[in-house]
Amino acid sequence: MIRHFEKAVADIAANTFLNSITVITIAFSILIVSAFGLLMLNMSDFLNIWKSGIRVMVYLKENCNEQNRLKLEKAIRSVPGVSDLKWISKTEGLSRLKEQMKNQPSFLADLKDNPLPDAFEISLDPSHQHPDPISRIAAIVQKMERVDEVEYGQAWLGRFAGIIGLLQMAGYAFGGLFFMAGVFIVANTIRLVLYSKRDEIEIMRLIGATDGFISAPFFIQGSIQGAAGGLLGTGLLYLVFSFISLKVKGYEIVGPVSIRFFSPEILFGIIGSGVLAGLMGCYFSLRQFLKY
Amino acid sequence: MTHGSRKTPIIRMYHVYKLYDSKSALSDISLEIEENEFLFVTGASGAGKTTLLKLLYFGESATNGQVIIDGVNLLRIPKHQIPFLRRKFGIIFQDYKLIPSKTVFENLALVLEAAGHKRKFVEKKVKSVLRIVGLEEKQGALPPSLSGGEQQRIAIARAVIGDPKIILADEPTGNLDSGSAEIIFDLLNRFHKDGSTIILATHDPELIHSINGRKIVLDKGQLISDHKIKEA
16 A cells, blocks of 8 residues: 555656646635535525524504403414514514614604504524424414514515525535536546556556556545645635635624634545545546556 | 376467457467476467467457466456466566666566565565576666666566466567577576476577477467477
8 A cells, every 4th residue: 555655646746737737626626616515504504593583573453452462472372383472562662663773863753653563573493493384374373363464574584595595506516517527637637647657557467467456556646636636625715714704704694793614524525525536537547448 | 289298288278269350360279388398489470479478368368269377268267367367477578568667676576566565575576586687786777778688687587576387478589689688598498497387489490499398380370380399
């Protein structure tokens, strides 16, 4: 094994330009696919944070007395997926609004009456914090007596989930495409090396070298190319990530925005996929070249 | 066709044909070669000498007929067994076929490394074989820096380093002056005396009559003569 490794390293050193091009191309393929992956990861995180903060607001019709309100509360609590319910009177609603708009006091300064309706704020079980169950719960509550309107940011939620789904599909497509490109590039590099060494390989076969013995340095070479491409690609991505995370620091959307990089396990998987592309590239070239 | 003793033949060929694009290179060759025989394969250029050797180490496969090497029928040999078949042979070519980018030491070591030997053994064996062919001091040289005769001695060293049962030599002295050719032939003779089976394709009559052996003659792919020769 050490012999094969030494031979692979010697071959890489002897063809520096060709190997560098291969590593850089793999690195860029991995950079693009990983960037997609990282975007999806952080968008999913954001969606999860947002979903965990989801409240379904139930606005009541005018003239809902205490008895009706208690009846309605009982009915809403019995809906599957509802974990908690909070009564927000129109007075409390207005004071909340004033607190939220304290920077623009002029908007509310001229109000003579409280225009807000009484409301319930529904919290949901984590298992129901997805677009479909939320809209199902909203539809059930909407049909209840004394309920005027149910609001939960439906358009936002659906659109955001849709974008993530689309990105996921694009990510898979790009991933597949760039993986194949990586395999193809390594296959071509190895093919060129094999071609330049065809006499040597022929002699090795004549002296009784097995295909495994002949192939091993090439597989090691392909693995090194794939791993180096993976490391370079994820390294570049980390630089870009560090730059962006500095820029978004201090922004607030639902809460403070924080973005994260891949976990070591995922990074290992990405570099592993580079190695796999290298091995597959070698396999395809060698399979053609070593036919008896 | 068997000559002399009752030893088991190490090589057997039965009604072997070889066609290249319907052109016959060998036709109906039947031959048995015993262990430790020194066989000269002779004939004019294009008679089929090289093709015959190639069929033995599976450099080519027979179009028809059977080739059996040390009990292995090449008609039925699985692909993964071909390298192990080739380790039974040490092959010497007219054009040496040394790897020019590797040193003499590396060229020889490759045979043993391919067979899975440990580094220490490889170093020891390479040095001892280089001593036999008289080129111990050339172990760090690259083949192109050596003379033709020296390169062929290295090729012989490579052929014998794995202790093969059979040494195949295809016109080993074809590119050499008479002095170098004599050294090469002496080496082959020495390995023969040590127990190797030697099959040497040549059209050099000087070589043929200098040894007790056997000579077959090919003409247009056919075996036209097979007889013993006496040392001159």
